[in-house]
Amino acid sequence: MPGSNLVIVESPAKAKTINKYLGSDYTVLASYGHIRDLPARDGSVRPDEDFAMDWELGDRSKKHLDAIVSAAKQADRVYLATDPDREGEAISWHVMEALRAKKGLKGVDFQRITFNEITRSAVNEAIARPRDLDDALIQAYLARRALDYLVGFTLSPVLWRKLPGSRSAGRVQSVALRLVCERESEIENFRPQEYWSLFVELKTAGGETIAARLTRLDGKKLGKFDIADKDAAEAAKAVLEALSYTVEDVETKQVRRNPAPPFTTSTLQQEASRKLGMGASATMRTAQRLYEGVDLGGETVGLITYMRTDGQQLAAEAIDQARDVIAKGFGDRYVPDKPRLYKTTAKNAQEAHEAIRPTDLSRRPESLAKVLNRDELRLYDLIWKRTVASQMQSALIDQVGIDIAGSPEGSAAAGRSAVVRATGSIVRFDGFLKVYEEGRDDAGEDDDAGKRLPAVESGQRLDRGPVTPEQHFTQPPPRYTEASLVKRLEELGIGRPSTYASILQVLQDREYVRLEKKRFVPEDRGRLVTSFLTSFFRRYVEYDFTARLEEQLDEVSAGRADWKSVLRDFWDAFSSAIEGTRDLTISNVIDALDADLGPHFFRERSDGRDPRQCPRCGQGRLGLKLARQSGAFIGCSNYPDCTYTRPLEVPSGEEDDDQEAAFPRELGTDPETGLTVTVRKGPFGFYVQLGEGGDGEKPKRVSLPKGYEPLGVELPTALALLALPRAVGTNPNTNAEIVAGIGRYGPYLRHEGRYTSLTDDDDVLTVGLNRAMELISTTKAKGRGAAATPLRELGEKAGESYTLHSGRFGPYVKAGKTNATLPKSEDPEALTLERAVEIVEAKRARDGGKGSKTGGGKGGAKAPAKKAPARKASAGIGKDAAGKNGGAAKKAPAAAKKTGTAKTASGTTKKAAGTAKKAGNAKTGKTPAAGKAPGGSGTKAATRAGPGDSA
Numbered sequence: 027m028p029g030s031n032l033v034i035v036e037s038p039a040k041a042k043t044i045n046k047y048l049g050s051d052y053t054v055l056a057s058y059g060h061i062r063d064l065p066a067r068d069g070s071v072r073p074d075e076d077f078a079m080d081w082e083l084g085d086r087s088k089k090h091l092d093a094i095v096s097a098a099k100q101a102d103r104v105y106l107a108t109d110p111d112r113e114g115e116a117i118s119w120h121v122m123e124a125l126r127a128k129k130g131l132k133g134v135d136f137q138r139i140t141f142n143e144i145t146r147s148a149v150n151e152a153i154a155r156p157r158d159l160d161d162a163l164i165q166a167y168l169a170r171r172a173l174d175y176l177v178g179f180t181l182s183p184v185l186w187r188k189l190p191g192s193r194s195a196g197r198v199q200s201v202a203l204r205l206v207c208e209r210e211s212e213i214e215n216f217r218p219q220e221y222w223s224l225f226v227e228l229k230t231a232g233g234e235t236i237a238a239r240l241t242r243l244d245g246k247k248l249g250k251f252d253i254a255d256k257d258a259a260e261a262a263k264a265v266l267e268a269l270s271y272t273v274e275d276v277e278t279k280q281v282r283r284n285p286a287p288p289f290t291t292s293t294l295q296q297e298a299s300r301k302l303g304m305g306a307s308a309t310m311r312t313a314q315r316l317y318e319g320v321d322l323g324g325e326t327v328g329l330i331t332y333m334r335t336d337g338q339q340l341a342a343e344a345i346d347q348a349r350d351v352i353a354k355g356f357g358d359r360y361v362p363d364k365p366r367l368y369k370t371t372a373k374n375a376q377e378a379h380e381a382i383r384p385t386d387l388s389r390r391p392e393s394l395a396k397v398l399n400r401d402e403l404r405l406y407d408l409i410w411k412r413t414v415a416s417q418m419q420s421a422l423i424d425q426v427g428i429d430i431a432g433s434p435e436g437s438a439a440a441g442r443s444a445v446v447r448a449t450g451s452i453v454r455f456d457g458f459l460k461v462y463e464e465g466r467d468d469a470g471e472d473d474d475a476g477k478r479l480p481a482v483e484s485g486q487r488l489d490r491g492p493v494t495p496e497q498h499f500t501q502p503p504p505r506y507t508e509a510s511l512v513k514r515l516e517e518l519g520i521g522r523p524s525t526y527a528s529i530l531q532v533l534q535d536r537e538y539v540r541l542e543k544k545r546f547v548p549e550d551r552g553r554l555v556t557s558f559l560t561s562f563f564r565r566y567v568e569y570d571f572t573a574r575l576e577e578q579l580d581e582v583s584a585g586r587a588d589w590k591s592v593l594r595d596f597w598d599a600f601s602s603a604i605e606g607t608r609d610l611t612i613s614n615v616i617d618a619l620d621a622d623l624g625p626h627f628f629r630e631r632s633d634g635r636d637p638r639q640c641p642r643c644g645q646g647r648l649g650l651k652l653a654r655q656s657g658a659f660i661g662c663s664n665y666p667d668c669t670y671t672r673p674l675e676v677p678s679g680e681e682d683d684d685q686e687a688a689f690p691r692e693l694g695t696d697p698e699t700g701l702t703v704t705v706r707k708g709p710f711g712f713y714v715q716l717g718e719g720g721d722g723e724k725p726k727r728v729s730l731p732k733g734y735e736p737l738g739v740e741l742p743t744a745l746a747l748l749a750l751p752r753a754v755g756t757n758p759n760t761n762a763e764i765v766a767g768i769g770r771y772g773p774y775l776r777h778e779g780r781y782t783s784l785t786d787d788d789d790v791l792t793v794g795l796n797r798a799m800e801l802i803s804t805t806k807a808k809g810r811g812a813a814a815t816p817l818r819e820l821g822e823k824a825g826e827s828y829t830l831h832s833g834r835f836g837p838y839v840k841a842g843k844t845n846a847t848l849p850k851s852e853d854p855e856a857l858t859l860e861r862a863v864e865i866v867e868a869k870r871a872r873d874g875g876k877g878s879k880t881g882g883g884k885g886g887a888k889a890p891a892k893k894a895p896a897r898k899a900s901a902g903i904g905k906d907a908a909g910k911n912g913g914a915a916k917k918a919p920a921a922a923k924k925t926g927t928a929k930t931a932s933g934t935t936k937k938a939a940g941t942a943k944k945a946g947n948a949k950t951g952k953t954p955a956a957g958k959a960p961g962g963s964g965t966k967a968a969t970r971a972g973p974g975d976s977a
Contacts, residue, residue: 107139116171188615276483
């Protein structure tokens with residue numbers, strides 16, 4: 027018989043852990059997350075009926091609810107023990123409402139309990155102190171869910187009709203996309219500025235060297251751009267070489283560096299990205315497993331506190347334990363006199379939650395090496411170190427600055443003079459640095475942290491060594507990483523801890539952005555959507571507007587605002603904006619996008635020619651066009667007389683004059699040969715060159731690999747490229763050497779006479795032996811007769827063996843007859859057995875429980891779609907998505923086969939822009955009609971998955 031008390035949690039892992047803590051009077055069941063949601067169809071939220079909302083059980087929720095109902099009928103009390111946040115409160119509310127709707131459950135006592143960590147003491151304390159559901163938190167959830175639904179299901183159809191090829195829009199997701207697109211525009215519009223710095227190598231009598239930078243010349247303090255070109259640098263060099271040098275001043279200043287506070291959700295995601303290379307989604311999945319617990323000596327114990335929080339404070343007992351661990355492990359001098367207390371600085375923080383910390387700090391990471399997988403151990407280690415360091419003594423650092431005067435020999439007053447400066451730092455007491463130092467996204471060029479300087483005194487003479495001029499160019503702002511984008515969203519007050527990972531994931535899933543070398547690059551589709559929204563719905567993608575709306579939702583959760591009033595104020599203005607686009611034609615959209623994105627796609631040419639002049643007919647004007655099937659492309663205004671088209675991308679060879687003028691760019695001198703090293707631009711791209719050649723011999727050259735910015739390459743990198751090929755190491759399985767180099771087709775690995783191409787994410791200068799062996803084994807697996815060779819054995823579960831493979835369309839997991847493609851956000855190297863089981867089970871659920879015999883391909887994640895019946899071809903592609911009222915729209919010509927590649931509406935493959943057979947007749951403008959709604963998977967717009975933000 028089940029216990030007289032029923033405890034309901036979200037996950038089966040959490041239920042398993044808690045069940046061991048409670049006696050036989052308790053039954054613990056899982057709801058498996060949300061059991062109800064708004065149906066994905068129009069009318070689920072009805073503003074005209076005071077925002078009435080319909081809810082329906084999920085496809086897989088019925089059996090879970092049936093089990094809960096059965097247990098509840100035999101229970102006296104139901105404890106709702108879902109997570110201690112707004113989402114957890116909402117899940118408890120849904121469960122209670124669903125149970126109350128069932129007959130036979132009247133009189134059951136529902137009580138809410140929460141705990142910040144899954145430990146025996148925390149759970150028992152929560153049972154002893156139950157409370158009612160928090161109506162304010164539930165109303166905040168309802169308001170947020172309604173807002174996301176209304177934006178997604180109202181704005182997305184406008185996108186589909188007015189901007190063919192787009193997917194959907196969301197209240198928060200679209201703002202994050204705008205951040206990525208605007209950063210890309212900043213990079214594209216950036217004009218590099220040349221400047222030079224000069225370094226003098228000086229030596230003490232004891233032979234110690236000091237590298238000092240020129241800071242003053244002829245009594246004038248030099249600004250960053252005062253030495254603007256090579257001529258000025260050579261003139262300054264000549265002056266410096268004629269001077270003798272004496273130490274003028276030694277400045278030593280001791281500074282205290284304090285530790286960073288313990289982790290919040292966003293800072294954990296940022297540090298895991300910087301230090302562990304883990305994406306936001308992978309970080310949260312791993313943290314969830316640590317929170318729900320692992321088996322330690324026969325008892326399942328939660329290892330960390332709840333991981334969705336923006337609070338930085340620690341419980342008093344955690345602080346006391348941290349100070350005890352520090353004293354025993356590092357000594358009393360590492361324990362500060364008073365405990366460190368942190369206050370949250372994030373906007374609209376919910377102070378009720380602790381920071382993320384281990385539940386027991388005496389449980390050191392090394393003691394868990396045998397029970398945690400690689401990712402779990404690395405993340406636990408990061409959390410443990412950050413928590414301990416947050417309560418440690420400050421580090422004491424001596425910052426040293428040495429000013430060295432250069433004057434003409436024999437007379438300090440005669441001739442030209444200069445001052446050079448050397449800076450560095452010495453750690454006098456490491457303090458918290460003994461355990462942990464916060465990561466950084468980008469270090470500046472003048473970063474001298476850790477640079478040691480010899481002891482010198484004022485008046486001491488120094489011997490001059492070489493004087494080295496260095497050329498620099500100002501750099502554009504970097505693209506966002508997952509870490510820096512989460513940080514920026516948090517700074518703006520957009521999104522909340524539980525939403526960051528899903529925001530980043532949905533942008534990638536909808537193919538609005540891609541991750542390239544771990545940085546976000548907007549796809550053309552994403553830029554079009556952003557341009558459309560900023561042109562016609564600007565208010566709703568404004569950062570301040572979105573942040574204010576988040577503040578209003580927080581006011582609701584605090585009980586200081588009425589949730590329906592917030593919805594009403596938003597909906598009145600938003601519905602009017604939607605109504606204002608009713609008469610918007612495709613022509614209006616094209617004109618707006620063309621004006622906004624023109625500077626991106628039509629760059630000024632170095633030869634002075636009009637970048638919009640059609641290269642085929644010479645008379646027409648190039649502009650943005652929209653096609654129902656393939657989305658946007660660039661075409662000639664003289665269509666149909668001229669059928670020139672090209673993909674929606676910036677053509678090569680149209681760089682701006684400033685950038686072209688920077689090449690050839692001199693980097694310095696090769697110390698071995700004495701030859702000059704330069705970066706140059708050739709007909710096939712940028713390359714590094716050593717010297718000028720001679721006696722009929724060509725100089726040594728090497729192409730710049732993809733991802734290397736020609737204006738950002740410095741001398742050490744250029745010399746490393748010129749030194750290729752390099753030995754990576756010896757394969758222990760074959761005793762054969764692995765070599766990395768750059769060849770005709772790009773970066774490669776050579777092993778036993780066979781070549782393997784490096785991926786875009788691999789760097790030919792830094793790729794290591796383990797990664798090289800993985801790439802080589804992947805290539806072999808693709809060969810004849812070896813397709814089944816796994817990249818890695820993941821382990822066994824329920825009698826099935828799980829292995830990782832490389833398929834035609836990317837890595838996939840094989841279990842029995844099921845082959846499940848890894849999501850794009852999944853890191854194959856970090857894949858665990860537990861995560862592999864989740865991916866395979868999700869694939870089987872989509873396939874109706876049947877194993878797939880053909881996984882590993884692009885369709886591995888979806889059931890094969892039935893071919894839509896072809897409709898009668900319609901003349902003119904200028905019609906809108908509904909096929910009506912297109913008379914005023916510009917016609918989009920079918921793309922000629924010669925014009926290159928363009929992305930299809932799905933954005934997953936590149937095809938030739940069209941042929942007479944496939945894309946229709948170029949003269950008549952006929953195209954085959956679509957069997958599917960633009961950008962969707964079915965014939966009805968309402969069947970599209972995921973408009974709006976689900977988190």
